[in-house]
Amino acid sequence: MSWISPTPRKLSLEEMVHVPEATRSRVTVVCTVRGEAGGVDEKLLAQAFATAVGRHPSLRSRIRQDGPVAYSFQPLESGLPELQVRPGGPSALAEEINTALPPGGALVRAVLLRGEDGEVGGDGEDGDTFVLSVDHTITDGQSALALNHSLWRAYAALADGTFTAPEAAGQDLPAPLSARLTPYPQEDLAAYVAARGAQVHGVSMGFLPYAAAGRERTGQGPLMDVARVRLTVEETARLVGAAKAGGVSVHGLVVAALLIAIRQQLGGQPADRRLGSMTPVDLRSRLSPPLDGEVLVPAASFFFDVLDVPDDADPVALGRRVVDNLRAAMERGDLAREILAAPQVLRDPSLMRASLVTTNLGSMPVPGLPSGLEITDMRCFALGNASFPQAGRGPLGAAVLTVHGRLGIEFPHSTDCFTPEQLRDACDSVRATLTGLAS
Structure with missing residues (x-):
């Protein structure tokens, strides 16, 4: 898939209410994944996430302040966001949801918290924990959950060999x-x-x-x-x-x-x-x-x-x-x-x-996963900075x-x-x- 730099556009007023540091929030989806030894294949999940970033110009954008009450979406100046993989543990999820998205940086973060055999992955339960955080300026609960589902669909297709690369991504962000x-x-x-x-x-x-x-x-x-x-x-x-x-x-x-x-x-x-x-x-x-x-x-x-x-x-x-x-x-x-x-x-x-x-x-419904893996719990909530x-x-x-x-x-x-x-x-x-x- 070719990744085209997004076309800049101004934020609408209803989008700008989420921007100031005082109110800036992100929608977070948390999935608990249990299954066979080895758990989630992080290479496949990284590829699925890269596909999602390529499909959505918003995920290849950042926010720039242009005036006292003026903001615009601009192409990312640094590299595109990639899946992060970290060890799990009793405090891992709390640490993740307390980590803000970087000012002026990517508007999405995907993290896989690894649970060792018999240990928690991040949410207090056995298995791996996947945490998807999306800036509230570009999403709501419904679209964050839909993004999570599409990511896992791509993962399942990659795992069973049926994945087809989507068409070249566009450059225009959705209208507000x-x-x-x-x-x-x-x-x-x-x-x-x-x-x-x-x-x-x-x-x-x-x-x-x-x-x-x-x-x-x-x-x-x-x-x-x-x-x-x-x-x-x-x-x-x-x-x-x-x-x-x-x-x-x-x-x-x-x-x-x-x-x-x-x-x-x-x-x-x-x-x-x-x-x-x-x-x-x-x-x-x-x-x-x-x-x-x-x-x-x-x-x-x-x-x-x-x-x-x-x-x-x-x-x-x-x-x-x-x-x-x-x-x-x-x-x-x-x-x-x-x-x-x-x-x-x-x-x-x-x-x-x-x-x-x-x-x-x-x-x-939870996303379907390949045989041997199951999403046993899914949560969605918004948190501010x-x-x-x-x-x-x-x-x-x-x-x-x-x-x-x-x-x-x-x-x-x-x-x-x-x-x-x-x-x-x-x-x-x-x-x-x-x-x-x-x-």
């Missing part, structure tokens, strides 16, 4: 989401922004306190960590059944359980009853023409809601409100408006406030993905903001709510 949306009149967008303001201005909203702020860090623990709740196959199936019986989606129940967990930690203050919920919503299937999941571009809009969560909130009723409000916003076309009105929305920080940010990636404990309080982030019939909820967070006790209490509460519904 805002360029793919049908425009709205400016007066329509202004009315939308005004309605968003009326929803939050003057509202006292509850947030989890940053209980770790001001504490002296002990030891060499990671700055960024990921807590996790994972249901069994049986619990997940019962939860799906409970959602159907209650006339609500699983997403609605999960968001309700998360809101209830936050409310429980805030105590009984009346001012903390109202919580802000933000949900990224993938627009790929709603575009005309639809956008394939393998196109590396952030294609999610954001739905903001404010909900009253009393002490004795019923998760089914609360979940219905979550889903009904989201469905109404989609029918009104508000998800497109949120992206197109970004210049106005971003001028008012109060419009971006949320007590909870929930990314739901749905149910995803910086934290702001000085803010005193902030949102809880959650990423939801069902793999092998097991619903999992990831809680990426800064240990400078949230304490282990806060995350443990949140996980225990969410698990209790969801398993209670599934009983």
Whole structure:
């Protein structure tokens, strides 16, 4: 395959929100691979990753700052990114997810954490661990997972001798989401922004306190960590059944359980009853023409809601409100408006406030591997490079993905903001709510 230097293009506003060091984040996919002695063939995986880099101009690009609020994608000045192979171990995954992508460098990193026979590969389990990190300016959860799947498809084809080199890669980066949306009149967008303001201005909203702020860090623990709740196959199936019986989606129940967990930690203050919920919503299937999941571009809009969560909130009723409000916003076309009105929305920080940010990636099959290898677990979450404990309080982030019939909820967070006790209490509460519904 011939690799052509990407054509530079400016970042759109919705892409630029991920660029500053203060907010810059990356989407990370983690795969646990178990199998026969020898594990993953690193030469084949390196070749599969090189194929992915060749197919996507975004992965051969870097970001250059051209002005105070101007950035552009430019060709990489150094060599193309290659697969990195490192020893695994109990702390290997934590070290990897705490390693930022280099400023001005490649927008992707692929790492294979080797597990020796009988030892962990990086995620605390036997086997190898593959970690794919992609800059959020060029991806979202759906396209990061699609990239991971395509990489493993190439690996399987290389292993069984059926691999066919793709056609020569192009040089144009995909157009941003805002360029793919049908425009709205400016007066329509202004009315939308005004309605968003009326929803939050003057509202006292509850947030989890940053209980770790001001504490002296002990030891060499990671700055960024990921807590996790994972249901069994049986619990997940019962939860799906409970959602159907209650006339609500699983997403609605999960968001309700998360809101209830936050409310429980805030105590009984009346001012903390109202919580802000933000949900990224993938627009790929709603575009005309639809956008394939393998196109590396952030294609999610954001739905903001404010909900009253009393002490004795019923998760089914609360979940219905979550889903009904989201469905109404989609029918009104508000998800497109949120992206197109970004210049106005971003001028008012109060419009971006949320007590909870929930990314739901749905149910995803794992990539198929050659005989003798199996991906036994797959995770996906976003992590930033910086934290702001000085803010005193902030949102809880959650990423939801069902793999092998097991619903999992990831809680990426800064240990400078949230304490282990806060995350443990949140996980225990969410698990209790969801398993209670599934009983």
